[in-house]
Amino acid sequence: MMNRGRERNVRDAAQTTYVNNLRSNFTNNFRNRRSAAGGPEIGADCVKVENVELYKSENAEAHHTDRFVLTEESLIIRRGTNFFIALRTDRVFDPAVDDMRITMDFGPTPSITKGTKAVMMATFGDKAESCGGRWDAVITSLNETDIVLEIASPSNCPIGIWRCSVNTGLVENKRMVSIKKIEEDIYILLNPWNKDDNVYLSDEAERNEYVLNDVGKVWMGSYKEPKGRRWVFGQFEDVTLPCVILLLELSDLPHEDRGNPVLIARAISAVVNDADEGGLTIGRWDGNYADGTSPHAWTGSLPIMEEYMNSGGQPVAYAQCWVFSALTVTICRALGLPCRTTTNYVSAHDTNSSLTVDKFFDSKGEEIVGGPDGSCHDSCWNFHVWNDVWMSRPDLPQGYGGWQIIDATPQEMSESLMRCGPASVEAVRKGQVGFMYDTPFVFSEVNADVCHFREDTQSDWGFSRSRMNQYHVGRRIITKRVDVDDDVGDSDMWDVTADYKSAEGSREERMAVFNAVKGVDRAQMLYDFPNQGQEDVFFDLVEIDQIHFGQPFSVVVNIENRSNEVRNIDAVLTANSIFYTGVTVHRLKRAEGHFQMEPNSQQTLRCEVRPEEYESKLVDHSLVKIHAVANVVQTRQTWSEEDDFPLIKPPLDIKIEGETIVGHPCTATFSFSNPLDRPLTNCVISVEGPGLQYPKILKTEDVNPRGFFTHSESFHPRRIGERKFVAAFSSDQLADIFGSISVSVSSP
Known part of the structure; x- marks a missing residue:
């Protein structure tokens, strides 16, 4: 036991040193890029390598x-592709005399038995072949x-930074000198182009979207009015890969497991947030961002990663779910793991593993925060953004591969860390909550029933169930469409709800719910809870579709006495x-009010809210x-x-x-009209564009009530091709004003 403990201490010390060296090297290299750009040889008779060309x-x-x-x-390079x-060399290589071996090392303690070290004898041949998982x-040429090797x-080797050395010696003494x-x-990455890699994605258009596309959208708004916000993923920029590798080193994933996409995805979902291991970003949801950057001010992943690397690996403030999700896309696509952002509208957060969202109200219709005993904090998010990653699942029964849900937003602990997934989308759709990882939690997010309980003195436990809504949660699930890109509208929106759940109320959907309930004891009590009382009055809360700033709106309930x-x-x-x-x-x-309804009559209740309110x-x-309660x-x-x-x-016009x-000066002008009858203060605009403009966050002047905001920024395009310019405006009174434009850059 003592020997194992001593070995673990040595291993931990080696890992700490390895991570510290990586962090220091990555930070220094990044700073040098922004501000600007062999071992001992013994054995006289041995052929020596003087120079190496990596092509x-x-x-x-x-x-x-x-x-x-x-x-x-x-x-x-990508694993599984030669x-x-x-x-x-200092003289002609003679295979009859000279011995040459190539060594590949990965991690702080490379090991052949663990797959983190490979030693290959260089032999003559037509083509190198990886057989049985060996290098x-x-x-091929002398x-x-x-010499060309x-x-x-x-196709399953660990991914990350490998080190290579060429060892030479003499055949006669069989010693590398x-x-x-x-x-x-x-850098060795995952390979979605290789059929033998577990992340293989056969469709070229999907590979272009989910691996190579460096600018996309994150969907917000509401299920009635989804709104796609442009985001610069920037997975190919100079800061990204070093940042990603450093984050993997901070995870609890052993180096020998970094060839397994399931475990890689799980590690990524943990290190994007800072909840456990000092990850990339700090989450905040209270609206107070004065000591950091508002989540609404980010236009892409690069400024966050640049700040992280410049600070020597200090978590960046602040993020919310769409920022966590967008950063996850950047990390996954950089590593070669096909990934997309996915938005679940009306997303349940089940805190007590009941597969329901439970809300409690007193006799006056006021919500009781925390429920009767203060321990129930279930909620429904207006929307929640997670990620889907593509991979096979050899650890699950056949048919559960493909898209897998991971979630980097810190909500609930999973195996002692704030992480979630990968949970098979197919398992969620079928209610197979027993499959790894975190499937019950994700199932609740898209398919929980909402239970409302109202204070009732005649009930044995003080409450009676006023409603179980089977159609409220998971109203719509959205991602970006492949091969469609819309700067000004949302024609690139793709509704994928049917992939996650059957149609609400259908036999298949109810079967999935009951299948899940069978596996959760706590859920069975609520689903069997009796709903007492005669129901002969019909109530309908009228949904509100679209209200612009400055317009009034009304809470409207239609009532019909059918008795x-x-x-x-x-x-x-x-x-x-x-x-x-x-x-x-x-x-x-x-x-609030008390009124009488005649038999077989109808009535409408209305509460108007004016802009100044x-x-x-x-x-x-x-x-x-808006909320309505009646008795x-x-x-x-x-x-x-x-x-x-x-x-x-x-919208923000650009x-x-x-x-x-390339190299010529241009100007981008950003503008919008203030819709409020009060000034906008502490105004900030964020701009960036891969190959156009490095990320900037700039303070601007206040905007007058009903005034016109405009700001111009000069830039020099750096790379040719189709590029995106993305910007976002935030202030104390109004945030998340954003826009994007496509730019075609030509060579000089």
């Missing part, structure tokens, strides 16, 4: 990594002192401003929740319903002046 650009093109900026200084290097090296890596260490980093008797009704209507997580911030208005009380996303005195029938909607904000030619 960085040629290998990158063959491995679909040529868009990485770091290919100028590092070899970036690559070439060239050697120059292979073949000399021209006097110039083809190297085959296994000269070592040439290759100083350049060799042949008089009914006395108590009703409460409320409107609150909320965070997108569903947390109430301010009461906007409340109306809501403008100063709105928070992030400008979301409003029929004669029959003890209780009813409650809720709805939420965002107030529509103006115009480009000047010819977009």
Whole structure:
């Protein structure tokens, strides 16, 4: 036992040193890029390697990594695809006399038995072949002192930075006496182009979208009005791969497990947030971002990663779910793991593993926060953004591979860390909550039933269930469409709800719910809970589709007494401003009353909210929740319903002046009209564009009430091709004003 403990301490110390060295090297290299750009040899008779050529650009093109900026200084390749290097020796290599072996090392303590070290004898041949998960090296060309080697890596080898050395010696003594260490980093990534890799994605259009597309969208808004926000993923920029590798080192994933996409994805979902291991970003949902950057101010992943690396690995403030998700896309696509952002509208957060969202109200219709005993904090987020990653699942029964859900937003602990997934989308759709990982939690997010309980003195436990809503959660699940890109509208929106759940109320959907309930003891109690009382009065809360800033809105309930008797009704209507997580911030208005309805009659209740009653009380996303509660005195029938909607904000208009030619000056102008009758203060605009403009966050002047905002920024395009310029405006009163434009850059 003592020996094992001593070995673990040695291993931990080696890992700590390894991570510290990586962090220091990555930070220094990044700073140098922004401000600017062999071992002992013994044995006189042994052939010695003097120079090494990694064919960085040629290998990158063959491995679909040529868009990485770091290919100028590092070899970036994908596992399972052969690559070439060239050697120059001090004399002609003679296979009858000379012995040459290639060593590949990974991690702080490389081990052949763990798959983190490979030693290959360089032999003559036509093609290197990785057989049985082993590396292979073949000399394909020998021209006097110039040697070309083809190297085959296994399609399941660990990913990250590998180190290579060429060892030479004499055949007669079978001892390597000269070592040439290759100083350049060799990044080995996952390979969705290789059929033998578990992340293989057969469709070229999908590979282009989910691996190679460096600018996309994250969907927010509401299920009635989804709104795609442009985001610069920037997975090919110079800061990204070093940042990603450092984050993997901070995870609890052993180096020998870094060839398994399931475990890689799980590790990524943990290190994007800082909850456990000091990861990339800090989450905050209370609207107070004065000591950091508002989540709404980010336009892409690069400024976050740059700040992280410049600070030597300090978590960056602040993020919310769409920022966590977008960063996850950047990390996954950089590593070669196909990934997309996915938005679940009306997303349940089940905190007590009941597969339901339970809300409790007192006799006056006011919500009891925390429930009767203060321990129930279930909620419905207006929307929640997670990620889907593509992989096979050899650890699950056949048929559960494909898209897998991971979630980097820290919500619930999973195996002692804030992480979630990968949970099979197919398992979620079928209610197979027993499959790894975190499937019950994800199932609840898309398919929980909402239970409302109202205080009832005649009930044994003090409450009676007023409603179980089977259709409220998971109203719509959205991602970006493949091969469609829309700068000004949302024609690139793709509704994928049917992949996650069958149609609400259908036999298949109810079967999935009951299948899940069978596996969760706590859920069975609530689903069997009796719903007492005669229900002969019909209530309908009218949903609000679209309200622009400055417009009034009304909470409207239509009531119909379908009985042949008089009914006395108590009703409460409320409107609150909320965070997108569903947390109430301010009461906007409340109306209550007691009235009588004649038999077989109809009546409409209405509560109007004027602009001056809501403008100063709105928070992030400008979301409003309306809620109605009613009670029929004669029959003890209780009813409650809720709805939420965002107030529509103006778009940020972007115009480009000047010819977009590499190295030539251009100007981008950003503008919008303030829809509020009050000034916008502490104004900030964030701008960036891969190949156009490095990320900037700039303070600007206040905007007058109903005034016009405009700001211009000069830039010099750096790379040719189709590029995206993305910008976002934030202020204390109004945030998340964003826009994007496509730019075609030509060569000089």
